[in-house]
Amino acid sequence: MSTPDLQRLGAIYPRYLNAIVLHGLATAQAVGLGPTDLYAVGTLTFYGRMTSGDLAAKTGLTTGATTRLIDRLEQRGLVRRITDPADRRRVLVEAVDTDTLELDSALAPAREKLAEVFADASPAEIATLTDHFERAAPAFHEAIETIRKTA
């Protein structure tokens, strides 16, 4: 690929990521949750129920801090604790699906504006973007693990 292409990509990409994270922080603030809390809910929603320990690993918190995190989220009715019948030491945590969540209204502006962006894309372009997202998402997760191991 040619250099001008890469230059243009290199110029916008960090700004793009910056904008997404800032939007994530603003969203958390809007719903009155800490960033970690909000994105823990997201993790549980997208990846399904998991043990408290697994959630601790995902978030990078200690198990004690994770207990408290689950406490906060449970109190808000965002997640639910289920004791694992197979191993009663373990606690499975799962997101409560709540479309009633104020989160929806906080995400609405982004949804609307992004809908416009995607609406102007051809089917082929949508496919290209989707392919990219499908590869980039796990890449970020791997990077997170690497960062945690290194640090």
Added chain:
Amino acid sequence: MSTPDLQRLGAIYPRYLNAIVLHGLATAQAVGLGPTDLYAVGTLTFYGRMTSGDLAAKTGLTTGATTRLIDRLEQRGLVRRITDPADRRRVLVEAVDTDTLELDSALAPAREKLAEVFADASPAEIATLTDHFERAAPAFHEAIETIRKTA
């Protein structure tokens, strides 16, 4: 565009955004900064010097909290205060360019893995992605403003 396309996009996109924000949080933790602090530096880096008040608006903090934020970042040598000669009440803040920053090493894993993802894309696909990023970034910024006004 066809429904299957949109379904696939709708399935991956929230996970993709979740991954990016989680990566942002992990990065902040790795460099020992709060999320707000790290992304304030990013904002200053990408958008250039601005007044303390403008930074307060961008971050959604009060001016008092912003003063403290700048204090923290200045103490770390990440930003610099410059009194505006035209209006000496004002304080311009700018990012100190420091390639030496440990931030670079924290971002390295993501950079490497994303480089692989982008390397497999054709020039046309890169162009599609770049176009998208260029439109999505401002969309997120607009969404942030809308959220703040609403909340």
Added chain:
DNA sequence: AACATTATCTGCATTCATGCAGATATTAGA
């Protein structure tokens, strides 16, 4: 010149997330 407005900073207080170390409950192994 006097006053109002604006921009940033400070003192004080509060909230909250988090770590750490030890406690408890459960399971696995010898």
Added chain:
DNA sequence: TCTAATATCTGCATGAATGCAGATAATGTT
């Protein structure tokens, strides 16, 4: 059965980010 290992929880303490209200300094206005 006794002991070790594992998973989560609790008590305690701490640090850190933030808001708020008032202080300070500079500018604009009449």
